[in-house]
Amino acid sequence: MNIYDVSKKAGVSIATVSRVLNGKPNVSAKAKDKVLQAIKDLDYTPNIFARGLGLNTMKTIGIMCSDSSDTYLANAIYYIEQELRKNGYDSILCCTGRDIDTKRKYLDLLISKRVDGIILVGSQFVFNDPSDDYGYITEAAKELPIVLVNGAIENDNIYSVLCDDHKAVYDITSTLLENGHKKIVYLYNSTSFSGMKKLNGFQDALQAYGITPQPEYMHFCSKDITCALQTLQDMDAVGLPFDAVVASDDLLAVGAIKYAHSKQLLVPEQLEIVGYNNSVLSKCTEPELTSIDSQVEQLSLAAVDTLMKVLCGDYVTHTSTISATIIKRNTTKF
Amino acid sequence: MNIYDVSKKAGVSIATVSRVLNGKPNVSAKAKDKVLQAIKDLDYTPNIFARGLGLNTMKTIGIMCSDSSDTYLANAIYYIEQELRKNGYDSILCCTGRDIDTKRKYLDLLISKRVDGIILVGSQFVFNDPSDDYGYITEAAKELPIVLVNGAIENDNIYSVLCDDHKAVYDITSTLLENGHKKIVYLYNSTSFSGMKKLNGFQDALQAYGITPQPEYMHFCSKDITCALQTLQDMDAVGLPFDAVVASDDLLAVGAIKYAHSKQLLVPEQLEIVGYNNSVLSKCTEPELTSIDSQVEQLSLAAVDTLMKVLCGDYVTHTSTISATIIKRNTTKF
DNA sequence: TTGTATGCGTTATCAT
DNA sequence: ATGATAACGCATACAA
Numbered sequence: 001m002n003i004y005d006v007s008k009k010a011g012v013s014i015a016t017v018s019r020v021l022n023g024k025p026n027v028s029a030k031a032k033d034k035v036l037q038a039i040k041d042l043d044y045t046p047n048i049f050a051r052g053l054g055l056n057t058m059k060t061i062g063i064m065c066s067d068s069s070d071t072y073l074a075n076a077i078y079y080i081e082q083e084l085r086k087n088g089y090d091s092i093l094c095c096t097g098r099d100i101d102t103k104r105k106y107l108d109l110l111i112s113k114r115v116d117g118i119i120l121v122g123s124q125f126v127f128n129d130p131s132d133d134y135g136y137i138t139e140a141a142k143e144l145p146i147v148l149v150n151g152a153i154e155n156d157n158i159y160s161v162l163c164d165d166h167k168a169v170y171d172i173t174s175t176l177l178e179n180g181h182k183k184i185v186y187l188y189n190s191t192s193f194s195g196m197k198k199l200n201g202f203q204d205a206l207q208a209y210g211i212t213p214q215p216e217y218m219h220f221c222s223k224d225i226t227c228a229l230q231t232l233q234d235m236d237a238v239g240l241p242f243d244a245v246v247a248s249d250d251l252l253a254v255g256a257i258k259y260a261h262s263k264q265l266l267v268p269e270q271l272e273i274v275g276y277n278n279s280v281l282s283k284c285t286e287p288e289l290t291s292i293d294s295q296v297e298q299l300s301l302a303a304v305d306t307l308m309k310v311l312c313g314d315y316v317t318h319t320s321t322i323s324a325t326i327i328k329r330n331t332t333k334f
Numbered sequence: 335m336n337i338y339d340v341s342k343k344a345g346v347s348i349a350t351v352s353r354v355l356n357g358k359p360n361v362s363a364k365a366k367d368k369v370l371q372a373i374k375d376l377d378y379t380p381n382i383f384a385r386g387l388g389l390n391t392m393k394t395i396g397i398m399c400s401d402s403s404d405t406y407l408a409n410a411i412y413y414i415e416q417e418l419r420k421n422g423y424d425s426i427l428c429c430t431g432r433d434i435d436t437k438r439k440y441l442d443l444l445i446s447k448r449v450d451g452i453i454l455v456g457s458q459f460v461f462n463d464p465s466d467d468y469g470y471i472t473e474a475a476k477e478l479p480i481v482l483v484n485g486a487i488e489n490d491n492i493y494s495v496l497c498d499d500h501k502a503v504y505d506i507t508s509t510l511l512e513n514g515h516k517k518i519v520y521l522y523n524s525t526s527f528s529g530m531k532k533l534n535g536f537q538d539a540l541q542a543y544g545i546t547p548q549p550e551y552m553h554f555c556s557k558d559i560t561c562a563l564q565t566l567q568d569m570d571a572v573g574l575p576f577d578a579v580v581a582s583d584d585l586l587a588v589g590a591i592k593y594a595h596s597k598q599l600l601v602p603e604q605l606e607i608v609g610y611n612n613s614v615l616s617k618c619t620e621p622e623l624t625s626i627d628s629q630v631e632q633l634s635l636a637a638v639d640t641l642m643k644v645l646c647g648d649y650v651t652h653t654s655t656i657s658a659t660i661i662k663r664n665t666t667k668f
Numbered sequence: 669t670t671g672t673a674t675g676c677g678t679t680a681t682c683a684t
Numbered sequence: 685a686t687g688a689t690a691a692c693g694c695a696t697a698c699a700a
Contacts, residue, residue: 013671049386050693074408093427254618284588284618347687384677
């Protein structure tokens with residue numbers, strides 16, 4: 001079943017069928033009707049592979065992420081997929097894990113699949129440490145446009161949509177300082193581009209208040225609750241006092257709440273806690289968690305919007321930044 | 335840059351190049367070397383669209399789900415995508431929402447994209463009520479194999495992988511009854527195939543202990559915490575006593591924990607609570623939540639395994655069932 | 669407005 | 685073992 005069968009049935013040429021199929025002008029109403037009827041009679045569907053071959057595109061975007069089961073990334077993927085579909089694009093999903101060789105491999109794979117563009121979701125693709133090698137991304141950008149969500153690379157054909165994480169953490173830390181806190185703990189679980197911005201926001205806020213950031217108050221935790229809990233218990237055991245915790249992720253903040261429970265501390269009276277990402281978790285704890293909303297939906301829409309414009313040849317800024325908002329719940333006094 | 339360029343550079347015909355490309359026999363070592371070298375020199379990548387046209391497949395599987403940001407579904411998608419890739423297949427993701435027309439539309443879309451098979455993830459595609467119309471799925475199965483994860487339709491070319499939800503809820507309810515509970519509340523948030531199995535498991539367990547299920551003790555809650563909380567508060571206000579809560583989802587169980595907090599009830603001493611899905615949430619609450627693990631990973635792997643076998647023409651059972659396990663934490667006494 | 673002819677880049681068949 | 689050529693099904697430039 002192909003376009004020839006339809007043209008035969010309708011008594012017109014394949015060119016006319018094709019024109020009808022693609023909504024092109026210069027088709028008489030009569031011819032159009034005949035073609036439409038033939039298509040219906042034969043239950044014809046155009047062969048997308050043949051179309052792809054001729055047009056050299058399948059209207060497909062590759063989505064890469066380290067782990068699509070991560071709440072934050074899962075949300076981003078959800079919004080991105082929906083938005084792409086609204087624009088007539090399919091999404092090929094690629095979960096790479098954290099291994100750089102796998103990332104490289106999958107990026108190459110997507111290019112060989114001739115997707116029209118690639119969206120790299122999450123901060124796991126760009127790091128700030130010197131050993132970071134994102135050369136494979138700039139290399140890929142020679143072939144097709146790449147959009148980073150929560151990561152930034154200065155490069156031709158690479159675009160970034162970012163949440164202003166620095167400002168978000170800077171602001172919340174400042175608020176805590178203004179409210180009289182002196183000993184604030186910062187817990188983080190990532191040294192990615194976005195992770196470092198948050199950490200710097202914390203440090204800069206302290207410095208703006210004349211406080212020198214102390215390493216004993218800034219702890220890297222692998223992404224789980226128990227690590228955060230353990231870290232705070234260790235600080236307590238060593239005799240390091242603290243009266244507030246800012247976390248780079250809600251999960252770590254949950255650990256802080258568990259710490260408060262274990263020490264019978266009143267939250268927020270004796271310990272104020274702030275999480276990040278405004279995930280479901282923030283509504284599950286007791287008390288409910290004040291959290292920074294990193295605006296995943298807006299970020300996702302902006303990413304798709306950017307890519308669509310690039311594909312149309314429209315002009316777009318290489319970097320767009322969106323502000324986070326603070327969702328006040330019950331682990332803070334303000 | 336195409337296969338002709340390579341053949342020219344290597345000084346052989348395109349047939350030979352194609353043979354090398356696809357690891358086919360009847361190529362001399364010498365010719366193979368020349369081709370490989372030419373491919374390397376030119377940095378040639380075969381055009382996948384042309385290959386798709388000739389072979390009539392792009393080695394791609396469609397994954398449909400109602401909402402990829404849902405924790406449970408996000409996990410399933412993660413495992414499925416990884417497993418498909420191991421088998422050399424790409425995944426096209428489709429988030430349909432709950433509207434049946436959208437589901438129908440996207441299923442048609444995937445078929446028109448000529449994917450090799452479709453995996454329907456989650457129980458949102460099959461319902462047990464009479465108004466349910468899954469005719470579009472059986473219709474689609476005429477075109478390509480379909481695998482349901484947590485749903486079942488008896489039909490040719492439709493396969494199901496299921497968690498034994500009935501048994502899981504039956505068992506946990508029985509345990510609670512054995513431990514002396516008489517007034518158990520069941521909270522659920524879905525009337526899907528899987529949702530009904532859970533509900534029936536609850537009812538059957540009661541009946542096995544000579545208790546007639548009371549509607550006042552079985553409540554449908556839309557999927558959020560506050561609804562569960564409100565429901566339990568309402569029961570309390572009306573004077574309906576209860577000493578245990580079984581929930582069809584961890585989120586609802588979180589609502590039950592919040593209820594206990596609001597009434598200053600000791601958990602599990604005064605109220606035992608069991609959740610479902612063993613999500614992160616179960617580790618975030620205080621006390622941590624006993625939950626039924628529905629084995630998403632195993633389910634996902636089984637789904638891919640089934641589909642791969644079908645595509646190979648191997649024989650497969652139409653339904654495979656996997657048993658849930660109970661993850662004991664601190665909201666239950668046993 | 670309509671139709672013819674060609675190209676897209678593979679894989680596969682069949683002859684050599 | 686190798687090569688010439690057809691077939692896959694569409695879009696489109698160009699001719700009519």
